[in-house]
Amino acid sequence: QDAFDHPDFYALDDLLTEEHKLIRSSIRDFVKREISPYIEDWAQRAHFPYEIVKKFGDIGAFGPTIPTEYGGGGLDYISYGLIMQEIERGDSGMRSTASVQGSLVMYPIYKFGNEAQRKKYLPKLASGEWLGCFGLTEPDHGSNPGGMVTNFKDMGDHYLLNGAKMWISNSPKADIAVVWAKNEQGRIHGLVVERGMPGFSTPETHGKWSLRASTTGELVFDNVKVPKENLLPNKNGLGAPLMCLDSARYGIAWGAIGAAMDCYDSARRYAMERIQFGKPIASFQLVQKKLAEMLTEITKAQLLNWRLGVLMNEGKATTPQISMAKRNSVQMALEIAREARQIHGGMGITGEYPIMRHMMNLESVVTYEGTHDIHLLILGNTITGIPAFV
Ligand code: FAD
Numbered sequence: 001q002d003a004f005d006h007p008d009f010y011a012l013d014d015l016l017t018e019e020h021k022l023i024r025s026s027i028r029d030f031v032k033r034e035i036s037p038y039i040e041d042w043a044q045r046a047h048f049p050y051e052i053v054k055k056f057g058d059i060g061a062f063g064p065t066i067p068t069e070y071g072g073g074g075l076d077y078i079s080y081g082l083i084m085q086e087i088e089r090g091d092s093g094m095r096s097t098a099s100v101q102g103s104l105v106m107y108p109i110y111k112f113g114n115e116a117q118r119k120k121y122l123p124k125l126a127s128g129e130w131l132g133c134f135g136l137t138e139p140d141h142g143s144n145p146g147g148m149v150t151n152f153k154d155m156g157d158h159y160l161l162n163g164a165k166m167w168i169s170n171s172p173k174a175d176i177a178v179v180w181a182k183n184e185q186g187r188i189h190g191l192v193v194e195r196g197m198p199g200f201s202t203p204e205t206h207g208k209w210s211l212r213a214s215t216t217g218e219l220v221f222d223n224v225k226v227p228k229e230n231l232l233p234n235k236n237g238l239g240a241p242l243m244c245l246d247s248a249r250y251g252i253a254w255g256a257i258g259a260a261m262d263c264y265d266s267a268r269r270y271a272m273e274r275i276q277f278g279k280p281i282a283s284f285q286l287v288q289k290k291l292a293e294m295l296t297e298i299t300k301a302q303l304l305n306w307r308l309g310v311l312m313n314e315g316k317a318t319t320p321q322i323s324m325a326k327r328n329s330v331q332m333a334l335e336i337a338r339e340a341r342q343i344h345g346g347m348g349i350t351g352e353y354p355i356m357r358h359m360m361n362l363e364s365v366v367t368y369e370g371t372h373d374i375h376l377l378i379l380g381n382t383i384t385g386i387p388a389f390v
Contacts, residue, residue, distance in 0.1 A: 004265060006261055007298050007299070009295055010303065012302050012303070012306055016082075020082055024082040024085075026059065027059065027061070027082070027086035027087065030055075030086075031086055031090040034055055035052075035087075039357070040351040040357065042213040043357050046206075046212045047213065048215035052097065054127075056097065056128055057126060057128020058127075060075075060083075062101045062102050062125060063107070063110075064083055065077060065079075066102070066122060066126065070118050070119070071126030072110075076313050077250065078309040078310070078313065080251060081250070081251065083098075084098070084258070085254040085258040086258060088254075088258035089258035091358075091361065092214075092259055092361035092365050095255045097214055099248050100248070101131065101132055101170070103244060103248035104132075104178065104248050105133065106122055107247050107248075108178050108190055108232060108241075109125075109178065111234070111243065111244075112234040117232065121176065125176075131170055131173055132178065133168050133169060133170040133174040133178070134169075134178050135165035135178065136180050137165060138150060138165055142167075143370075143374050145238065148180065150163025150164065150221065151163060151183070152189075152191065153183075153184055155225075158228060159191065159225075159228060159230075159231065160223055161225075162224075165179065166205075171204075171218065172215045172217040175194065176193065177202075177219055178190055178191075178192060179193050187236055187237065189231055189240075190231070190240055192232070193219070193221070193224060193226060198224070198225070199225075200222075200224045201219075202218065203220065204216070205217050211361050212357075212360075245369055246317075248369055249322050249325075250322050253322070253325035253328070255329075256362065256365060257298060257305065257329055257333065259337070259358045259365075260297070260298050262354055263294075263336050263340035263358055264295065266353050267290070267340035267343040267344065270347070270353070271287050271291065271343050290342070290343060297335070300328075301325075301329045304328060304329075305329065308321055308325050320379055320382040323370065324379060326369065326375060327376065327379075330362060330372065331366065333362050334359065334363070337359035337362055338359060341355045
């Protein structure tokens with residue numbers, strides 16, 4: 001990792017501002033110092049390094065696009081993308097921690113919350129004093145979150161929340177959860193549930209072979225009394241959580257390029273150094289083919305993401321555009337991880353190199369925040385006007 005130089009075959013750096021490049025290099029230094037030396041060990045031990053939360057807060061990795069008056073970075077979407085790219089070059093699990101906090105917890109509180117909620121939660125989330133999580137998926141409702149059964153009843157002076165969420169990133173350590181639940185009329189609302197509320201628990205999910213350095217768990221609500229002021233008032237319906245997912249998926253589209261770049265960089269170096277048949281394996285045509293295709297795919301994804309970032313900045317990006325970029329980047333990164341694993345031969349399966357960890361991580365990334373196939377069907381619906389997933 002010493003002299004990492006990101007692939008920039010089409011001189012995309014010319015389209016970045018000095019501030020963008022400064023942000024990228026400061027996050028790159030952070031990852032090199034605080035993540036890369038330890039990540040293999042954390043992942044092997046399935047250890048979530050809780051202290052990273054405060055450090056992410058210090059470098060501005062939480063809520064980069066949230067206005068500074070609430071503790072956010074006040075930055076544009078290209079900056080946000082670059083931050084996610086650099087963190088995921090370190091590890092997708094680390095990037096998941098940052099994505100969830102920024103796009104799935106701070107974003108809904110900022111967009112759908114009132115001023116008191118913004119002031120209460122956002123600065124502490126931005127600084128990493130508090131960790132948050134986002135509860136949408138349920139045991140029986142993954143790709144179809146609208147079918148959720150978690151619900152709350154109006155009890156006059158509070159709400160009574162019941163149900164369960166599953167596969168929730170950050171949940172075992174989270175101080176607060178943004179939870180999506182149905183009211184008595186079946187309308188979906190967001191509620192902020194705080195650790196310590198009686199009846200609320202967050203059991204950890206064990207045995208993952210993917211995102212091992214990220215902590216995942218359930219959210220269980222057993223007659224939890226939620227104060228009325230914890231309901232996010234400014235948007236309801238399934239569209240509210242889906243808006244959060246758009247923002248997070250945009251970050252994933254950039255993040256997955258980071259994982260792909262790391263695999264490509266490692267494969268290129270290994271191919272130059274590994275001697276077989278008296279020559280570096282990089283001199284064989286089949287290895288060059290793999291490297292050339294990796295660079296081509298990374299470059300195409302970079303161009304797609306950059307343009308999407310501009311559309312995000314202009315407030316013009318659409319959900320299907322974000323679906324296309326998320327789907328493209330993650331699949332591209334998975335294929336590059338698999339090819340890079342081949343180039344590393346047997347060494348590719350060990351923790352000496354980051355490849356296998358990235359590959360296993362990406363198996364979650366290709367599934368969460370809308371699976372690869374669901375994003376394809378969103379595009380199919382856009383093309384034909386016929387929703388094939390219902
Ligand atoms: P299912 O919906 O059961 O899908 C199984 C398969 O069926 C998939 O291949 C899918 O593409 C396919 N399928 C489903 N419906 C259709 C259809 N109509 N047409 C064609 N194919 C279909 N959720 C949160 O709310 N918060 C989090 O923080 C969070 N973090 C996560 C972290 C990890 C590590 C993982 C693995 C998941 C996380 N998730 C989180 C949940 C994630 O978003 C879901 O796993 C995802 O939406 C898919 O749901 P599912 O696993 O229930 O799969």
